[in-house]
Amino acid sequence: MKNNDYNIILVNLDGLRRDRVTKLKTFDLLKKESYFFENMDTVAPYTFASLHAIFSGMYPSKNGVNGYYNIFKFKKDRIKTITEYLHQTKFYTSCDVIDDSVIPRQGFDEFNIFDEETVNFSQRHSQIIKNLSKKEKFFLFLHYTETHRDLVREVVRKGKQESTNDKYYNSLKENSDRYNSYLPSCDKYISSIMKALEESKIKEKTILIFFSDHGTSIGEKEGEKFYGVFTYEYTLNVFCLINIPGITPKNIKKQCRTIDIFPTIMDITENVENNSDIQGSSLYELINDDESNERELFVETGGLYGPWPSPSKPNVFCVKINNKKLIYNETPQIWEFYDLIKDPCEKNNIYKSELSDVINLKKRLAHYLEINNLKINLK
Numbered sequence: 001m002k003n004n005d006y007n008i009i010l011v012n013l014d015g016l017r018r019d020r021v022t023k024l025k026t027f028d029l030l031k032k033e034s035y036f037f038e039n040m041d042t043v044a045p046y047t048f049a050s051l052h053a054i055f056s057g058m059y060p061s062k063n064g065v066n067g068y069y070n071i072f073k074f075k076k077d078r079i080k081t082i083t084e085y086l087h088q089t090k091f092y093t094s095c096d097v098i099d100d101s102v103i104p105r106q107g108f109d110e111f112n113i114f115d116e117e118t119v120n121f122s123q124r125h126s127q128i129i130k131n132l133s134k135k136e137k138f139f140l141f142l143h144y145t146e147t148h149r150d151l152v153r154e155v156v157r158k159g160k161q162e163s164t165n166d167k168y169y170n171s172l173k174e175n176s177d178r179y180n181s182y183l184p185s186c187d188k189y190i191s192s193i194m195k196a197l198e199e200s201k202i203k204e205k206t207i208l209i210f211f212s213d214h215g216t217s218i219g220e221k222e223g224e225k226f227y228g229v230f231t232y233e234y235t236l237n238v239f240c241l242i243n244i245p246g247i248t249p250k251n252i253k254k255q256c257r258t259i260d261i262f263p264t265i266m267d268i269t270e271n272v273e274n275n276s277d278i279q280g281s282s283l284y285e286l287i288n289d290d291e292s293n294e295r296e297l298f299v300e301t302g303g304l305y306g307p308w309p310s311p312s313k314p315n316v317f318c319v320k321i322n323n324k325k326l327i328y329n330e331t332p333q334i335w336e337f338y339d340l341i342k343d344p345c346e347k348n349n350i351y352k353s354e355l356s357d358v359i360n361l362k363k364r365l366a367h368y369l370e371i372n373n374l375k376i377n378l379k
Contacts, residue, residue, distance in 0.1 A: 004089060004269040006244075007206040009129070009140045010261075011193065013186060014047060014148040015227065016212040018237040020180065024187040026194065027210070027241070034243040035287055036251050041297050041320070042214045042258045045235035046228035047148075049301070050213040050258060051103045055081045057262030057278035060300055061314065061372040068228075068304045068311035071101045082262045083107030085271055086139045095141040096128055103141065116149050122192035129193070133200035144189055147182045151216060154178060155225055168219050175218040204245045207268060211261065212238040220345070229306035231299045231318040231327055232346050240283070244268070252286045255294050255320070279371075294322050298368035308332060317376070319365045326351075326361035333379050337361070 013021075018038070021027055044050045044060045052065040056079050060066035064073040084107035087093045096112040097103060105111055114124060125142050132138045155168070155178075168175065190210070197203040215235040217224045227235040240261065259280030266273075267282040285291050297320040302310035308331035310316075315330040320340075327336040337351040337358050351358060362378065369376050 004271070005137060005205070006268075007132075007135075007138050007140070007202060008086070008091070008209070008265065008268070009142065009193070009206060010209045010265075011142045011144060011211070012051065013190075013210060013212050014143060014145045015151065015214060015216045016147055016186065016238075017179070017215045017234065018212070018239045020183060021212070021239050023180070023183055024190065026187050026191040030190070030194070030208075030210075030243060031241060031249070031251075033247075033249050034241050035247065035249065035283070037240040037242075037256050037283060037286070038251055039253055039255045040211070040238050040240045040258060040260075041236045041255065041299070042212075042238050043297070043299055045214040045231065045299070045301050046304075047213050048102060053259050054211075054213070054261050055083065055104050057082070057259050057275075057280045059259065059279055059298065059368075059372050061374050062277075062279060066300060066314050067302050070312065074104050076104060076106055079104075079277070080275065081107055082265055083139065083141075085266065085273065086269065089269065089271060090137065092132065092135040092138040093140075094128070094132060094138060095143070096125060097141070097143040098145050102143065114143075116145055121146055122189050125189075126192050126196035129196040129202075130200050133202045142193075144186070146185055146189070147179075147216075150182050151179070151226065168225060169222045170219075172219050179216065179218055206245075208243040209240065209261070209265075211240040211258070213258070214238060223307040224303075226305075228301055229303035229309075229316075230329075231301055231316050233340070233344065236297075236299060236318075236320075242268075242283070250287060252283070254286050254291070255297060256283060256286060257295060257297055260295075296321050296364060298365070298372075300372075300374070314374070317365060317369070317374075319361050319368065321361065321364065324354075324357050324361060326358060326365060328365065328376075328378060330376060 042050050043053050048071045049060040056063040064075040081104045087107045093108045094110045224230050260283050263280050264283040267284045299318045300314035301316050302314040304311050318327040323340040325338045335351045336349045338346045
């Protein structure tokens with residue numbers, strides 16, 4: 001069977017931190033028969049920008065969705081999404097999402113929206129898979145937001161009622177334990193997806209991709225209780241698992257980006273249509289060890305909350321190459337530089353002491369700002 005005859009199910013485990021995913025027993029078992037990209041990073045640490053980047057294969061400022069207030073500015077007349085590519089190659093296309101603006105709508109045969117407050121994800125998504133199993137081949141995007149929902153209830157809504165945030169940032173163990181308490185439900189959800197594939201007798205003809213759109217703060221840095229405010233590792237570090245029947249499993253340790261998912265699906269489905277606007281690169285080049293250099297990461301964000309909110313345009317940027325990371329916070333004009341091998345938690349800003357690395361990364365940051373049409377004065 002050719003890969004373009006397989007079904008494709010793409011599942012976003014919204015807000016699942018990379019350092020927690022290995023605690024999921026079902027996921028860990030699935031890893032042993034899959035490609036696992038353990039050093040994937042998001043190009044935008046909040047859902048709207050991250051998912052539009054994945055569906056377009058482009059950075060947020062290139063595709064138009066580069067701020068919380070810009071969710072309706074996706075350049076749909078100029079950009080062909082992964083859904084559209086699959087639809088034109090005879091995939092029946094479906095999704096189940098939190099609202100109608102979280103991903104681009106074009107290319108879908110059916111576009112389903114769930115009520116996050118009442119949904120039972122395991123039951124609902126299992127039934128969707130069983131219904132679609134009657135199709136010749138399908139592409140399905142599933143949005144699992146239970147972790148996100150519980151965090152909003154327990155952290156964001158309560159936090160707005162507090163007179164001070166000091167208690168939250170001084171309670172890392174409590175915050176971590178709260179986050180860990182959400183993991184069993186996520187593990188059961190993954191198990192339910194696998195069970196639905198087996199019961200529908202389509203497991204052997206389905207490619208399954210699990211990923212996270214962004215990580216989540218548990219109070220590591222004051223000013224960010226959730227995500228989307230800064231570009232520190234705890235919200236950038238995500239993962240991607242690709243399960244294809246019959247492959248030799250492999251853990252890929254090299255750095256990669258969420259925008260690489262689009263061209264990877266194009267490779268999987270043997271879609272040879274050329275699109276020079278895609279800014280990601282296929283993950284198959286890493287699977288086959290065809291790349292010797294580390295992929296560069298560029299990230300942009302603008303917080304809805306935080307110390308310098310900027311929901312209309314990005315105002316925090318970073319580049320990361322070979323575990324060296326440069327951050328520019330435009331609003332207060334603050335630079336940060338971290339050696340992530342020596343300082344993985346980004347506690348020691350050594351911007352002023354690593355001149356050659358800083359100069360090189362500034363050049364790369366200027367390059368990414370230019371190709372994404374961002375007019376930022378790097379002071």
